Amino acid sequence: MTEQWSFDFDEGKRNRDHALQAVSSTDKAQDFDDRATPVILHLARTGEPFTTDDVWRILGPYDGERRVMGSTMRRLATKGLIQKTMSTRKSSMPACHARDKALWVGTSPTTTSCAKCGATLPNDDRRFRHKCWTEQGL
Numbered sequence: 001m002t003e004q005w006s007f008d009f010d011e012g013k014r015n016r017d018h019a020l021q022a023v024s025s026t027d028k029a030q031d032f033d034d035r036a037t038p039v040i041l042h043l044a045r046t047g048e049p050f051t052t053d054d055v056w057r058i059l060g061p062y063d064g065e066r067r068v069m070g071s072t073m074r075r076l077a078t079k080g081l082i083q084k085t086m087s088t089r090k091s092s093m094p095a096c097h098a099r100d101k102a103l104w105v106g107t108s109p110t111t112t113s114c115a116k117c118g119a120t121l122p123n124d125d126r127r128f129r130h131k132c133w134t135e136q137g138l
């Protein structure tokens with residue numbers, strides 16, 4: 001018996017990323033992303049933990065591929081705007097069969113980047129003293 005069971009986590013992640021990229025590269029998915037992003041950031045700013053149920057509830061019906069939500073959440077998490085907590089909440093959405101859903105929270109990043117030059121700046125009033133703001137009146 002030479003066959004081995006292996007759990008290749010990286011392989012699984014690559015497959016997932018590939019699948020997400022496929023569902024998130026359509027115009028419809030881009031449109032979803034544009035609508036979902038402000039909703040997610042709004043929930044993040046409340047300071048209360050939230051699940052994607054809360055996002056769906058605000059967004060309303062969507063007839064496209066629902067996995068695009070995962071893509072949008074991961075993009076915002078990668079940017080450091082939201083983060084997954086260790087807690088979960090049972091989904092109240094029929095399609096999810098009461099499975100546990102990750103609870104997310106908004107983060108308050110201590111740094112931000114200049115929209116013009118990309119420099120890393122403190123995320124408070126000090127950023128207005130950055131040259132791009134003072135010189136270009138941004």
Ligand SMILES: [Zn+2]
Pocket residue numbers: 114115116117118119130131132133
């Ligand atoms: Zn700058």
